[in-house]
Amino acid sequence: MREAAMDQGTRGELISRLAEAITSVTIAHPLRVAIDGPPAAGKTTLADELAVVLRAQDRDVIRASIDDFLVPRAQRYRRGQYSAEGCYFDAHDHAALCRVLLDPLGPGGDRRFQHAVYDADTDTPASPPAATAPAAAVLLFDGVFLLRPELIDRWDLRIFVSVSFEETVDRARDRGTAPAGSPADIERSWRHRYIPAQQLYFATARPADHADIIVYNDELHRPTWEVRDRATRRLQGPL
Numbered sequence: 001m002r003e004a005a006m007d008q009g010t011r012g013e014l015i016s017r018l019a020e021a022i023t024s025v026t027i028a029h030p031l032r033v034a035i036d037g038p039p040a041a042g043k044t045t046l047a048d049e050l051a052v053v054l055r056a057q058d059r060d061v062i063r064a065s066i067d068d069f070l071v072p073r074a075q076r077y078r079r080g081q082y083s084a085e086g087c088y089f090d091a092h093d094h095a096a097l098c099r100v101l102l103d104p105l106g107p108g109g110d111r112r113f114q115h116a117v118y119d120a121d122t123d124t125p126a127s128p129p130a131a132t133a134p135a136a137a138v139l140l141f142d143g144v145f146l147l148r149p150e151l152i153d154r155w156d157l158r159i160f161v162s163v164s165f166e167e168t169v170d171r172a173r174d175r176g177t178a179p180a181g182s183p184a185d186i187e188r189s190w191r192h193r194y195i196p197a198q199q200l201y202f203a204t205a206r207p208a209d210h211a212d213i214i215v216y217n218d219e220l221h222r223p224t225w226e227v228r229d230r231a232t233r234r235l236q237g238p239l
Contacts (some may be wrong), residue, residue, distance in 0.1 A: 008224045013047075014215065017225065018046075018159065019053045021213065022138055027156060030062070030105040034144035036207055037161030038198045040175070041189075042166040042217045046161060051140055058135045062105075066143025068116035069097045073123050074096035082188060084196030092143075093117060096151045102154040105139055118203040147207035167197045167218050204234040216230075 007017070025031055035043045039046060044065065051061045071093050079086035100114040101177075111133045119126040133139075145151075147158060169190045173183055201207065208214060218223040 006224060006226050010220065011221050011223065014225055015046075015049050015053055015224045017171045018050055018144070018213065018215075019057070021227070022050070023053065023057070023059070023155065024155065025220075029107055029109060029135060030111065030133045030139055032102060032105055032139045032154060033141065033159065034155040035140065035142040035145040035159045035161065037217075038146070038163060038165065038168050039144060039194050040171040041161040041163040042220065043161050046215065046217075047140040047142040054138055054140075060137040062113070062115065062133060062137055062139045064101060064139065064141050064145065066092055066097075066141070067120060068118055068126075069143075069163050070118045070120065072118075072125075073232045078239040082192035084193055084200055087193050087197035088145065088200050092145070094148075097151070100155060101141075103138075105133055106154060107138075111135065111137075136178050136236070145201055145205075145207075148201065148205045152205075152210055155239075158210060158212045159215060160208050160213070161215045161217050162208065163217050163236070165190075165198070166194075 007013075009017075011150045022031060022033060024228045037043045047063065047065075051063055052062050070094050071091065075100040077083070077086060078090060096117045100117060103109055104111055104113045112130050114128055114130050115134055116126050116128055118124075146155070147160065152158075169187070172190055174185050176186070212228055214228075215225070
C-alpha cells in the first residue's frame with residue numbers, strides 16, 4: 001500500500017506546495033515547522049524561500065536555525081574535530097532550544113521566545129531580547145538532526161530535505177565551507193565528521209520515517225517531493 005504521493009515540478013511549484021501545506025494547518029498556537037536534512041542539503045535556502053512567500057501572504061514568520069543553538073566550540077569538539085559522535089551528541093543545546101523557543105510556541109506556551117542562545121562570531125552564549133509571537137505565526141526552523149527523539153514531538157510539521165551524501169560534498173566544496181576552509185579540510189570534515197554523523201542519525205532516529213513531507217533536492221531547479229498520507233490526516237486537511 002502506497003503511503004505517499006510523489007510530485008515533481010519547478011522550484012516555484014515546490015515552494016507553493018509547501019506554503020499551501022503550512023497555510024492549511026489551523027492550530028491555536030504558532031506553527032512549528034522543522035526543515036531537517038544533511039549539511040549542504042539546501043535547508044536554509046528552502047526555509048528562506050518559504051519565508052518570502054509566507055510573508056507576502058501577510059503571515060508572521062519567525063526564522064531560526066540550529067546553528068543559533070550550538071554549544072561553545074570547546075564543548076562541540078571535546079571528542080575531536082572529526083568525531084562523528086561528537087557532531088551528533090555534543091554539538092547542540094537541545095534543552096535550551098526547547099526551553100526558549102519550541103515550548104513557548106507550543107501548546108500551553110506563553111509565546112514569549114528567543115531565537116538564539118549562541119553567537120557564532122564570538123563563540124559565546126547569546127541572550128537576544130525576548131519577543132512575543134502572534135498565535136498565527138509560523139516558525140521556520142532549519143538544521144541538522146531535528147527529528148531525533150529529543151525533539152520529534154516539538155514539531156507541528158516535519159519537512160526532510162533529502163540529498164545524496166556525495167552531492168553534499170560537492171556543494172560544500174563549491175561553497176568553501178569548513179572549519180578551516182581549504183578543499184582538504186572540507187573533504188575531511190564531510191568524510192569523517194558530517195557524513196558519519198548523518199549515518200548515525202539515520203540508523204538511530206530514522207528521520208525520513210517521521211517526516212510529513214520529503215523534498216528530494218539533488219536537482220535544485222527540478223525537485224521531487226513526497227507528501228505522506230499520515231501528514232494529510234495529521235494536518236486535518238489536504239496538502
